Amino acid sequence: MSPGTLYIVPTPIGNLGDITLRAIETLKQVDVIAAEDTRHSGVLLQHLGVQTRMWAVHEHNEREKAQGLIEQLRSGKSIALISDAGTPLISDPGYPLVNACRAAGVPVVALPGACAAITALSAAGLPTDRFLFAGFLPPKQQARLTALQKLAAETATLVFYEAPRRIVESLTAMQSVFGPERQVVMARELTKQFETYLSGTVSEVLAQVERDPNQQRGEIVLMVAGAPSQSDEIPVAALQLLQLLSAELPPKKAAKLVASHYNLRANELYQHALK
The missing domain is CATH 3.40.1010.10 (Tetrapyrrole methylase, N-terminal domain)
Known part of the structure; x- marks a missing residue:
């Protein structure tokens, strides 16, 4: 048989x-x-x-x-x-x-059909040529930070699922690990009446979610732009200036000043400043 x-x-x-x-x-x-x-x-x-x-x-x-x-x-x-x-x-x-x-x-x-991760990614406006689906982040703070740190250098777009009760904590952790300038898109309640997309830097999206309790409800897909490619070399002079400024200024401000002077990505410089 x-x-x-x-x-x-x-x-x-x-x-x-x-x-x-x-x-x-x-x-x-x-x-x-x-x-x-x-x-x-x-x-x-x-x-x-x-x-x-x-x-x-x-x-x-x-x-x-x-x-x-x-x-x-x-x-x-x-x-x-x-x-x-x-x-x-x-x-x-x-x-x-x-x-x-x-x-x-x-x-x-x-059978092909509905999938929240793919649905959200197709409308997010982030690169889709390479993406990494990471599922749910760990619920405990330290484990969450550790998981994000392992992904900090990943150049592909990152896709997460998140529970509404943890969305503020997860965005806060991403801001800490990826830097406040990393681009994110939060898709909520996909295909339902209150479907919403929030996009901007992680600090901007976090501020919107904290201000509006409605953004802390429903099912959430959280997408994060990948880290800058390691092939995008930073001039030695820029790194030297970053090192000097970081001794006197907060890392975020030092990174922004160097990025403006050398026409570089502030987030990539910020990651270097943190190291």
Whole structure:
């Protein structure tokens, strides 16, 4: 008997109209839907007229459930994997199951569809030729700072998910590690009624978020411009002047003065001043 297929099915991140026709057809035709939260997904499936039975597969039980699902697939049954919103496995459960399917030779088919990170990035106005998806930052302050420090020299655009209750802390940490002049874009409540994009330097966006409590609500994608390329060499004379000024002035002010004099990027000089 040929094994069944595991389908990775994205669901809307907000606007229910973003579900694809192929996703609806797949959800209706499979034998079982493995859902992150059956109560949450039940509302969507009822809206779509899907009556396929569901099993709960979430971050707390996915490893122990994987073997049972593999056995179902080996017996010829097909399964659709969905998360609460967006594409499964992208900061959502599903990796143990997909990994186990690949190891067992069970076919895995991924459907294209909604993903908050890609949706936000496509409208952010930051470079998209290279980007690094970093998921959620650690909730504790020191671990968050350490994670950001490891990314400080990354030249690709950085993409994070963040919880609203931590957005001020994360922006503050970015200001500390990346410098106040690094460009950021904050996308909030994508595809929903109160969809918002805030863009500017990290210090500017932080100030907007602190002033407006509404910007501390909902689901957030935070994007950060990459660090200047190491190939953009700074003249020795500029570094010497920066060193002299940094002995007398705050690093940010010293960097701005040198940047203005030599027509260089203030943020790159600021990073040198901090070192």
